[in-house]
Amino acid sequence: MEAITLFDDPAYRGSLLPFTFTRPVAEIRVGILKISEKWERHLNTKVGFFTQDYLKSKFPQKEGAKLFINGGLCPDHDLVTAIKSLKKGQALYKDNTLLAAIVETPTDFSIDEIKEKEEAIEYKGETTLIHRNWHIFQYNGLELRKDFLLITANRNSVGINDPHTRVYNPEMIFVEEGAQIRAAILNAEDGPIYIGKNAQVQEGAMIRGPFALCEGAVVNMGGKMRGDNTIGPYSKVGGEVSNTVIFGYSNKGHDGFIGNSVIGEWCNFGADSNISNLKNNYAPVKIWDYTKGGFANSGLQFCGLMMGDHSKCGINTMFNTGTVVGVGANIFGSGFPRNFVPSFAWGGAAGFSTFQFRKFEETASKVIERRGFSFDETEKSLLQNIFDMTTAYRIWDKKV
Numbered sequence: 001m002e003a004i005t006l007f008d009d010p011a012y013r014g015s016l017l018p019f020t021f022t023r024p025v026a027e028i029r030v031g032i033l034k035i036s037e038k039w040e041r042h043l044n045t046k047v048g049f050f051t052q053d054y055l056k057s058k059f060p061q062k063e064g065a066k067l068f069i070n071g072g073l074c075p076d077h078d079l080v081t082a083i084k085s086l087k088k089g090q091a092l093y094k095d096n097t098l099l100a101a102i103v104e105t106p107t108d109f110s111i112d113e114i115k116e117k118e119e120a121i122e123y124k125g126e127t128t129l130i131h132r133n134w135h136i137f138q139y140n141g142l143e144l145r146k147d148f149l150l151i152t153a154n155r156n157s158v159g160i161n162d163p164h165t166r167v168y169n170p171e172m173i174f175v176e177e178g179a180q181i182r183a184a185i186l187n188a189e190d191g192p193i194y195i196g197k198n199a200q201v202q203e204g205a206m207i208r209g210p211f212a213l214c215e216g217a218v219v220n221m222g223g224k225m226r227g228d229n230t231i232g233p234y235s236k237v238g239g240e241v242s243n244t245v246i247f248g249y250s251n252k253g254h255d256g257f258i259g260n261s262v263i264g265e266w267c268n269f270g271a272d273s274n275i276s277n278l279k280n281n282y283a284p285v286k287i288w289d290y291t292k293g294g295f296a297n298s299g300l301q302f303c304g305l306m307m308g309d310h311s312k313c314g315i316n317t318m319f320n321t322g323t324v325v326g327v328g329a330n331i332f333g334s335g336f337p338r339n340f341v342p343s344f345a346w347g348g349a350a351g352f353s354t355f356q357f358r359k360f361e362e363t364a365s366k367v368i369e370r371r372g373f374s375f376d377e378t379e380k381s382l383l384q385n386i387f388d389m390t391t392a393y394r395i396w397d398k399k400v
Helices: 035-043 077-084 111-117 140-152 357-369 377-389
Strands: 004-007 047-050 067-070 090-094 097-102 119-122 166-168 173-175 185-187 193-195 206-208 211-213 229-231 240-248 257-265 286-289 294-297 305-307 323-325 345-348 351-354
Touching (some): 004 035, 035 047, 035 077, 035 140, 097 111, 140 193, 140 229, 140 240, 357 377
Parallel strands (some): 004 047, 004 067, 166 185, 173 193, 185 206, 193 211, 240 257, 257 305, 305 323
Antiparallel strands (some): 345 351
């Protein structure tokens, strides 16, 4: 199949901040794979992105691609069949949300124009559309099960040869080449467990499915993984983790609890950091909504932390239920920081100042380069744009 374009739906992109500050919607990881990777496997093609201008140098559009698919849409067999059946001049909808369309002039892509010009076809099946940031952890178990079947179909696991590791329901445990598992407990009775290439499960770790440990990632000694978790590539986790998605290259390696949370890339948690995912009065959690410019009721009883890329916290940091942290923040000190921490904030409960971009750049380059990547001009320009566009949120910088 020809290349496709995954588009950011402007109706939903803002509700997926802070994660969409640094990536198109389709680059969000939910389940084992990113949404973009799911489509590439289902359609056996490469994808491009129709996204914000400042992201295009890192996430380009595929030239000539005429099939446009909503970037928050997670594929399944019935949906893929419906999209493949689309003809020129047709667009697929679900409850007035554009799912996919054949676009003759890709450079002029416009949802409004498609609604005016193209024949509308209503999709009758169920869909999984990621359009709020908490959907990432909320739908993670569902997507993990789907991705497990997609990735492992007609393939054989390398198995677990360690005599001191105990497994339950081994048929639903898949281990990739180079993975190392030592003296651990893996229980796949409630859902599949996927251990990626060159990943490590260290001594004393306890894992319940659904669970995914992506390529090169590590569960540290004694880690307790409670289910519906995805640990992205080259991340390290320890302590107690429940229903949490870590996109990749991030570390929560020490004791402490995190649950019902989403953590971006290049984040780090100090030892004994803890996240509350349930209010003492069991009330629904209110969470910062970038589109509203204030807090909105999520309707969720369990909701922990949403942390954007490159943010970090010091030892013993405590996060309240439903906290949102932007990009490039550095949080430390005693007490609970506020429930909304703007991008490039420096401080904690005692107050914040601005993590100036020059200082942030020094830290980010060290973090990225120690993993063998380059903090190049493309990355620097992207983050500088985010620093500039989030200035209004750093209210302490405003002059009276």
